[in-house]
Amino acid sequence: MEVDEETIRNRSTEAVFERGRNYRDEGRIQRLDRFGDLVTATVRGSNRYDVTVEGGGRSLDTRCTCPYDGGDDCKHVVAVLLELVENQPEDECERVESVLDDVSADDLRDFVYDALAENAELREAFLARFGDDHKSVEEYREGIAPLFEKHADPVVYEAIDFSRFFGIAEEYRDRDRYLTAATVYRAVFEEVDEQSNWIDGAYDHYARILQKALDGYVDCILATDPNPDEFDTFASVLEARTSTDPLINNDQFLWALDDLEERYDRSDY
Numbered sequence: 001m002e003v004d005e006e007t008i009r010n011r012s013t014e015a016v017f018e019r020g021r022n023y024r025d026e027g028r029i030q031r032l033d034r035f036g037d038l039v040t041a042t043v044r045g046s047n048r049y050d051v052t053v054e055g056g057g058r059s060l061d062t063r064c065t066c067p068y069d070g071g072d073d074c075k076h077v078v079a080v081l082l083e084l085v086e087n088q089p090e091d092e093c094e095r096v097e098s099v100l101d102d103v104s105a106d107d108l109r110d111f112v113y114d115a116l117a118e119n120a121e122l123r124e125a126f127l128a129r130f131g132d133d134h135k136s137v138e139e140y141r142e143g144i145a146p147l148f149e150k151h152a153d154p155v156v157y158e159a160i161d162f163s164r165f166f167g168i169a170e171e172y173r174d175r176d177r178y179l180t181a182a183t184v185y186r187a188v189f190e191e192v193d194e195q196s197n198w199i200d201g202a203y204d205h206y207a208r209i210l211q212k213a214l215d216g217y218v219d220c221i222l223a224t225d226p227n228p229d230e231f232d233t234f235a236s237v238l239e240a241r242t243s244t245d246p247l248i249n250n251d252q253f254l255w256a257l258d259d260l261e262e263r264y265d266r267s268d269y
Contacts, residue, residue: 001034001037001039001053001055001084001088003060003081003084003085004085005082005085007060007081008020008073008078008081008082008085011060011062011072011073011078011081012072012073012074012075012077012078013070013072016070016072016073016074016075016078017078019075019078020073020074020075020076020077020078020079020081020082021078021079021082023043023045023075023076023078023079024078024079024080024082024083028043028044028045028079029041029042029043029044029079029080029083030042030043030044030048032080032083032089033089033092034088034089034090034091034092034093035091035092035093035096036091036093037054037055038052038053038054039052039053039054039080039084039089040052040053041053041080041083043064043076043079043080045066045075045076047066047158049064049065049066049076050064050065050161051063051064051065051076051077051080052064052161052163053077053080053081053084062077062081063077063161063163064076064077064159065158065159065160065161066158066159066202067157067158067159067201067202067205068159068202068205069201069202069203069204069205070204071204112126121164124143124164124168125164125167125168125171128168128171128172129171129174129175134172134177134180134183135183136183137183137186137187137190138187140165140183140184140187140188141187141190141191143165143187144162144165144187144188144191144192145191145195147160147162148160148191148195148198152198155198155199155200155201156195156198156199156200156201156202157200157201157202158201158202159202159205159206160209162188162209165184165187165188166184166188166212166213166216168184169181169184169185169216169220172184173216173220176223178220178221178223178224179220179224181216181220182216182217182220182221182224182234185213185214185216185217185220186213186217186237188209188213189210189213189214189217189241190241192206192209192210192213192249193210193241193244193246193249193253196246196248196249197246197248207252210249210252211252214238214252214253214256215256217237217238217256218256218259218260218263221234221260222260222263222264225268226264227269228266228269231264231266234260235257235260235261238253238256238257238260239253239257241253242254242257
């Protein structure tokens with residue numbers, strides 16, 4: 001993974017950069033793993049925060065579960081990036097690939113079966129990539145709601161990581177199952193909207209999550225080339241959210257609805 005100090009400085013404020021460097025020097029990075037272009041880490045701050053770094057250079061994508069509201073990288077991400085400059089962890093991808101070459105199909109099947117039995121999130125991702133069924137909006141929301149309950153103390157200050165659900169949506173999109181992906185995006189934006197009264201920190205994070213889910217929903221609906229009746233049904237999902245409590249996110253739903261309507265061509269029907 002290619003990253004240098006200049007890139008890190010450009011991705012953070014000067015104050016955040018210095019605090020991130022202090023975190024790194026103080027040994028606050030408790031775990032650092034690499035698998036190809038994906039690095040995951042745990043950094044000790046006021047709590048333990050999970051950091052994800054994907055790609056490298058200009059395509060660098062970073063995420064952290066801390067409540068930092070800035071539009072740039074937080075100190076936990078900076079600490080991890082600085083560690084990568086000085087000490088790249090061993091790429092576990094190479095070890096896994098070498099072992100896979102020697103594993104029989106039956107042994108691999110047994111391992112995958114046991115891993116799926118023990119890990120519900122992995123099982124969900126597996127079914128999204130290879131299965132034909134999918135959950136309803138309500139079922140996905142039931143999986144998202146506990147994340148807010150887990151982080152409420154008594155309200156939510158931290159930035160909850162929704163990458164699991166966006167990953168599932170991307171799996172469906174890669175298979176051209178756009179309506180199924182739209183179901184996941186809808187579950188995310190509806191649940192975040194419903195829980196907005198409990199959010200008292202990391203506001204920029206949740207605004208970005210909401211927008212990402214809305215953008216994904218709009219793109220997937222348009223990709224299905226719906227007829228006017230189908231389109232009106234999908235648009236009504238967004239329209240309903242423009243006037244529901246809490247009123248915090250209404251503008252984002254209005255913008256998404258406008259975007260959907262502007263990009264839909266009824267003249268084809």
